[in-house]
Amino acid sequence: MSGAVTSESATILFAEPGGRWRAVAYGPALCLLILILELATGSTPHWFALLFCGALIAAFVALQVVAARRHISVELTTDALRNGTETLSLDAIDAVLGESDEQNWDDEPWDSARALGELSGIPRRRTGIGLRRTDGDVVQTWARDHRGLRAALTAALDKRTPRPSDGHAGGGARNHGGPREAADPPPQQRPGENGADR
Template sequence: MAEQAETAAETGEILFSEPGARWRAVAYGPIVCFLLLAVEIAAGATVHWFALLFCAALIAAFAVLQIYAARTHVSVELTDRFLRNGPETTTVASIAAVLPVDSGEPWEDGRALGELTGVPRRRTAIGLRRTDGELVRTWAKDHRALRAALTSAIERPAGDPDTGRDD
């Protein structure tokens, strides 16, 4: 599955991308610990070297695990040929329509794309009708930008050499 997701990113122009999490977040906990260490040194208090360094390393290790998981399961990428939600890749050619919020179709009950059981927290769902009639949900933090990019991608004419769509 991961190889398939990497292949999708390499085979077209990226129209939309959300990484799921940023690696800079690993530094936040250790920065706070080093600030506390500086305050202890400046105040002339007892310096808790081991405790603060241990906490900095522990917080960074947990952050690495969380960010790796978020980048694996909560990232979104749309190219002119593929839509990737986490490790699941869907071809743009298999998407018939991007459904409006008030479409009257029950897309809110559709399967969420990706390996997760539903739409991840702090993400907004977008309804899609696939060419086989299945209603599914894609999702993103910046759902307006993803909706616009998806609409643009599926409205390109069939057989357009820039899209890779042959239908």
């Protein structure tokens, strides 16, 4: 889910909750359906078993939702990017690195970089996005809708105040994979003592 939502401190540009509370109701709903079928067909209803299973499934799923909302949620605001419990200020991000080419057998250099958050890697069903920090380190942010996060993050970086050192509006729009700027032209050769070039 993404969209602009105004909070007290900043505007949320992109958000993925990681888990939704409606999933807790799936188990009890299934047990209720089985109970209705038993009553409709004249079978002996298994009240205790269905109530116990419904409560057990709901409790187990609730724990999963709590963990998901804590560890695999994503939130991008005008001030910071949060993956799980780790928050990275946008001022600490220099650039969003190029997207991986699915047709290329070689991995991008940032594919082995550390993933943001407290997990050991990128969560399942999420895709990484390479980031270059202002201190030179390369890390990976991640999201299920990785293209949506990439677009929102690039736009947020482009709107930053230009840094006095580089004069760019933000890291997202800069091409860090292109050729280097031309160096100063070499000094002109001086003619030799006999008037001809050496």
